Amino acid sequence: MKLSFIIPSNYKIDYKRQMGPSLGLAYISSVLKSNIDIENINIELDVNEIIRKKPDIVAIPIYTEDFKRAIEISKEIKKYLDIPIIAGGHHITALPNTLPDSIDIGVIGDGEFATLELLKLHKKNSLTSQHLKNINGIVFHQNNQKIITSPRELCPLENLPLADRSIMKSFEQGIYTSRACPFKCIFCTNSVIKNKLRFHSIEQIILDIQNIIKLFPEQKNIIIYDELFIISKKRLKDISNAIISEKLHKKVSFACMARANIFDDEICQMLKAMNINVVSFGFESASEKVLNYLKVSGVSLKHNQKAIDLCSKYGINVGGYFILGSPIETSEDLSKTYWFIRKNIKDMPLVGTFCMTPIPKTRIWEYALEKNLIPNDFNDWEKLSYTDLIKDNYIFLNENYTYEYFEKAYKNFEYIFDRPQRFAEINKNQIEINNYKKTVIKDVEKYISNDYKNILEIGEYQSYLSDYKNNINFISHRSLKDFDTDKFDCIFINHVLEKIRNPFEFLENLKGSIFILFYNSLLLNTLEKLLKGFDLNTNIFQMREFDFINLFSLSNFQKELDKRNINHQIIKKYKNNNFNYPYFLQIFDSKLDISSFKKENDNFTYLIKITGKES
Numbered sequence: 001m002k003l004s005f006i007i008p009s010n011y012k013i014d015y016k017r018q019m020g021p022s023l024g025l026a027y028i029s030s031v032l033k034s035n036i037d038i039e040n041i042n043i044e045l046d047v048n049e050i051i052r053k054k055p056d057i058v059a060i061p062i063y064t065e066d067f068k069r070a071i072e073i074s075k076e077i078k079k080y081l082d083i084p085i086i087a088g089g090h091h092i093t094a095l096p097n098t099l100p101d102s103i104d105i106g107v108i109g110d111g112e113f114a115t116l117e118l119l120k121l122h123k124k125n126s127l128t129s130q131h132l133k134n135i136n137g138i139v140f141h142q143n144n145q146k147i148i149t150s151p152r153e154l155c156p157l158e159n160l161p162l163a164d165r166s167i168m169k170s171f172e173q174g175i176y177t178s179r180a181c182p183f184k185c186i187f188c189t190n191s192v193i194k195n196k197l198r199f200h201s202i203e204q205i206i207l208d209i210q211n212i213i214k215l216f217p218e219q220k221n222i223i224i225y226d227e228l229f230i231i232s233k234k235r236l237k238d239i240s241n242a243i244i245s246e247k248l249h250k251k252v253s254f255a256c257m258a259r260a261n262i263f264d265d266e267i268c269q270m271l272k273a274m275n276i277n278v279v280s281f282g283f284e285s286a287s288e289k290v291l292n293y294l295k296v297s298g299v300s301l302k303h304n305q306k307a308i309d310l311c312s313k314y315g316i317n318v319g320g321y322f323i324l325g326s327p328i329e330t331s332e333d334l335s336k337t338y339w340f341i342r343k344n345i346k347d348m349p350l351v352g353t354f355c356m357t358p359i360p361k362t363r364i365w366e367y368a369l370e371k372n373l374i375p376n377d378f379n380d381w382e383k384l385s386y387t388d389l390i391k392d393n394y395i396f397l398n399e400n401y402t403y404e405y406f407e408k409a410y411k412n413f414e415y416i417f418d419r420p421q422r423f424a425e426i427n428k429n430q431i432e433i434n435n436y437k438k439t440v441i442k443d444v445e446k447y448i449s450n451d452y453k454n455i456l457e458i459g460e461y462q463s464y465l466s467d468y469k470n471n472i473n474f475i476s477h478r479s480l481k482d483f484d485t486d487k488f489d490c491i492f493i494n495h496v497l498e499k500i501r502n503p504f505e506f507l508e509n510l511k512g513s514i515f516i517l518f519y520n521s522l523l524l525n526t527l528e529k530l531l532k533g534f535d536l537n538t539n540i541f542q543m544r545e546f547d548f549i550n551l552f553s554l555s556n557f558q559k560e561l562d563k564r565n566i567n568h569q570i571i572k573k574y575k576n577n578n579f580n581y582p583y584f585l586q587i588f589d590s591k592l593d594i595s596s597f598k599k600e601n602d603n604f605t606y607l608i609k610i611t612g613k614e615s
């Protein structure tokens with residue numbers, strides 16, 4: 001039996017790709033593998049791969065904003081393959097009645113044991129209504145009706161096997177130490193969907209972290225995804241002590257989420273001790289009235305400020321997240337939030353502002369229904385994405401200002417952060433990045449001639465070359481350990497040599513023709529960032545990268561190759577005309593020797609070919 005998950009999220013959007021799919025899939029996979037005989041479980045991003053590989057069953061995890069794409073994908077699969085398609089995740093859990101005809105079964109809530117029961121039935125060719133109605137926590141079709149079975153008990157976490165990391169190889173590895181949250185914020189499904197707080201055992205947590213360190217040595221930061229990692233002080237102490245006694249805090253750092261009204265000095269000390277370097281808070285608003293409305297009760301502005309000050313005292317970075325555009329918010333409230341962020345920006349290296357969105361099965365969804373802002377036959381699911389503010393694609397809920405006002409204000413928020421490539425620039429950047437990929441990658445294809453029989457692309461998450469060339473093998477740099485590169489006669493290293501711990505030793509051991517694309521770090525842009533005190537180890541959102549980073553200039557790169565007698569040829573230097581720093585040069589040119597920066601400043605990326613090694 002072969003099962004393929006297919007991810008409907010648009011991973012061409014960089015930030016989505018970085019987040020990766022839910023770790024829930026890895027738990028489903030491990031429960032299946034430890035209970036039934038299953039040949040293969042994998043995650044696909046491209047529906048054509050499903051059609052080509054012909055698994056025995058397809059499973060689709062669905063967030064509401066991806067529901068439309070999920071339907072298209074399932075229709076496409078049904079055109080070519082006569083296999084069952086099941087779906088699960090937050091959308092189906094919230095609105096099981098939206099199960100489309102092209103998806104046979106939906107799993108409501110925890111997926112581990114429902115999927116196991118479904119696969120057992122499928123093995124016996126018995127996925128029929130007669131048997132399905134005995135499986136709790138699912139929805140399926142019968143005679144043009146949707147049948148929702150009795151609710152399933154929540155999955156106990158203590159005896160769950162460890163998450164199956166093998167299916168998540170291409171993504172950042174995070175962990176859960178618990179599930180659910182006792183609070184009732186009006187914009188979160190927790191406000192309506194019943195979900196009891198459950199914990200993994202301390203032993204499981206330690207084994208899980210050790211597993212990540214062993215399998216993904218390049219990763220130096222692990223995100224703890226729990227809604228509320230700090231919910232119990234006693235448990236936090238146990239986890240922190242266990243991490244310290246196993247010396248795991250010396251090997252990796254961690255990031256977690258917290259809630260300001262239960263955050264205090266003692267918690268901060270424990271987090272610092274276990275090497276937490278970012279704590280994220282949903283500060284939501286700097287208006288007491290809006291904060292109270294969103295979080296229902298319990299969190300005040302004082303709590304939010306105290307949380308930032310405490311983190312600052314202990315040298316922990318704060319991630320601050322805000323929701324703009326609530327129904328009751330006024331322009332004064334917006335302004336308060338704006339100045340709160342400005343005041344605290346130094347201690348909040350990560351800031352995210354999101355627009356209020358009625359996610360199904362939340363109080364704010366009910367509000368939007370009551371106000372007829374969502375019609376009964378609503379199916380514009382992609383409108384329910386809180387990261388984009390696009391006029392015709394946004395359900396505007398505010399009662400006090402106009403959409404036009406909100407749009408302008410929202411832009412101002414994005415610019416506060418004074419970071420060169422923040423959210424406001426994403427759309428523009430995305431186009432630039434896409435163009436860049438098109439020109440550079442197309443170019444690379446020209447050099448990688450058709451004479452090569454077996455080409456390997458080593459990249460970040462998915463192949464770029466395969467868009468242009470067939471039969472490319474792809475591997476993420478994170479999975480290189482124990483991977484045999486010898487059988488390839490051409491290896492293309494696509495902007496990830498920067499993330500390989502010993503890049504030149506790695507190159508020395510490769511065989512065949514090798515092409516490398518790498519970024520030039522010797523840019524005035526780098527110097528400017530350093531002078532502003534930015535951490536270079538960040539991605540385009542100025543968020544901390546979770547991999548190790550090497551910074552290359554052409555000269556240090558060539559020096560390292562020469563040291564090892566590795567011959568090379570610079571095939572192409574790619575220019576970016578956007579690098580223009582008139583004010584910077586005006587101030588610094590006569591004061592600092594920046595000649596080496598100026599020399600290579602226009603060159604953004606280099607394409608190098610390794611032409612041989614002298615013995």
Ligand code: B12
Binds near residue numbers: 024063090107362
């Ligand atoms: C942690 C979290 C995240 C983490 C996820 C980390 C990870 N890799 O697992 C991060 C920060 C990355 C994240 C991102 C997003 N999130 Co989020 N997140 C949460 C949070 C706080 C907890 C989720 C949780 O408990 N997961 C525990 C895991 C084990 O469970 P799970 O993911 O639900 O998976 C189980 C079941 O759903 C089911 N299942 C899942 N998929 C499938 C598939 C099949 C086939 C089957 C059978 C079963 C099944 O089985 C799993 C195991 O039991 C919830 C809030 C909440 N209270 O639930 C929001 C929440 C899930 N997030 C939400 C959203 C919208 C997002 C984003 C889409 C936001 C965005 N636009 O960027 C992104 C999606 C990113 C992407 N890659 O596309 C919404 C979803 C609402 C909806 N109806 O779609 C929630 C509910 C918050 C809210 N506003 O109410 N999120």
Ligand code: SF4
Binds near residue numbers: 184188227
């Ligand atoms: S937003 Fe966070 S704190 Fe609020 S209910 Fe959801 S998970 Fe809990």
